[in-house]
Amino acid sequence: MVIVNLFILLSGRYYLYSGIAKTYLRGKLGPTIYDLELFPVNTIKKSKEPFHFILEKNASIKLTKADLDYHQEMDTKAFLIFQGDTLVYEKYFDEHTQDQVSNSFSAAKSVIGMLIGIAIEEGKITSVDDLAGKYIPEFNKNGREKITIRHLLTMSAGFDWVESGKNPLSEAAEGYYGTDLYGLVTRLRVIDEPGVKFNYQSGNTQILGFILEKATGKSINQYTEEKLWVPLGARNDAFWSLDKEGGDEKAFCCMYATARDYALLGQLLLNNGFYNGKEIVPSWYMNKMLETPSMKTKENVPNMRYGWHTWIYKNNGDPIYYCRGLMGQYMIAIPSKNRVIVRLGSKRDAHYKIPENRINDKVFRQKHDDKIGHTIDLYRYLNMSDKMVSQIR
DSSP states (O other): OOOHHHHHHHHHTHHHHHHHHTTTTTTOOOOTTGGGGGGGGGEOOOSSOOOOOOOOOOOTTOOOOOHHHHHHHTTTTEEEEEETTTTEEEEEEETTTOOOEEEOOGGHHHHHHHHHHHHHHHSSSOOTTGGGGOGGGGSSTTTTTTTBBHHHHHOSOOOOOEEESOOOOOOHHHHOSSOHHHHHTTTBBOSTTTEEEEEEOHHHHHHHHHHHHHHSSSSSSHHIIIIIITTTOOOOOOOEBBBSSTOBTTTTTTTEEOOOHHHHHHHHHTTTTTTTTTEOOHHHHHHHTOOOOOOTTTTSSBOOOOOOOSEEEOOOGGGEEEETTTTTEEEEEGGGGGGEEEEEEOOOOOOOOOOOGGOOOHHHHHHHOOOOTSHHHHHHHHHHHHHHHOEEE
C-alpha cells in the first residue's frame, strides 16, 4: 500500500484514491451498472404526461434453454423486445426490476449526439463544422485549432486519449473517478490529423457536452430533460453522474435510467428522430447520425461501424442502429422489422473477428467485413429476437 500511495503522490493521479475506495474497498474490481450512489448526480425529471407502451407480453414467447443460459453467462439484468410501440417480451434477472435504474455507460454518448442535433436545429450551434474553439477557448491553441464538432461526433479528433475500461491509468478511468472533467479534456493533445481516422475516444463526447452547455446556457441534465426526456414521455426520473458535487455531468457515460425508458432512445433510432408523431430530433440530422463517414479506423479498415455518435451494423444492406455501453448496455433498433431491443447487464461478449482461415477469402469478407468492430453478443440478441417474435400466435 505504501508503494501505491507513493505512486499516486508522485504521479499526481489522485483520482486513483477515489477509484480504489469505490471498487476494491467495496469488494469490486471496477465500475458496475449500479454505481449511482457512489457519485453526486443531477436529476432528469420524468414527464408529467408519460407515454404508455402497448403491453402485449405474450406467454407463448419464451427463451430457449441455450439462450437463457447465454443470458445468465453474460449476467443479463433486463431483456425487452418491442414491436413498434408494443412491448411483446420483458424479462428481468436477479434483483433487477422494472423500476430499477442502471448505468448506461457509453450508450449515453448517443444522447449527447442527439442533443447536438437539437441545438443546431434551434440555432444554438451554427453548424457541425463549427470549431470547438468557438465554445471552448482552450481549443484555440496547442494544435487543437482545427478540431470541429464534426470531428468530435465522428470520433476522429485525433487525441492522445487512452480508452480503456480496465486500465486504471487511462483517461477513461480518470474521467470516471476523477473530479475535474474540464481540466482533463482541455489538457488533451492532438497527435493525429483530425477528420482522417475513426478512433473511439470518450473525450470527444465529453467535449461535446461542454460545447452543449456553453451553446445552450443549460446543464446536460436540464437540456436532456427539456428536449428528450419530457417530450418522449419518460415514465421515471433519470440521473446523470457528476465529477463532483455541483460539478459537470460525465457526458461520455453514466446516465442512469430504467429499461423501459431506455427503450425510448431505441424508438428514436427506429423512427428517424420521431416518436409518437412528434419530431424530437431533426430528421435531417438523424440521417447523418445513421450514416458511416468515409474514413479508416485505427485498425486501418473502412469504418463500417460508427456514425455520428451511433453504432451502425450495415447487415448487408439491412441496417441496424444502436446505442452501446460498457458491459453490454444496448438499445437496438431494427427498422426493417419495426423492432427495438433493450438489453442491460454486467458482461459483454468479445468483438467479432474474421477467422484467420477466412481472412483472404474475398467472398466471405464481402459478407462479413461489416461485422468488424461489433460485439458477438449483439448478434446473439438479434437472433434471439427473431426466434422469439416468430413464436407470437
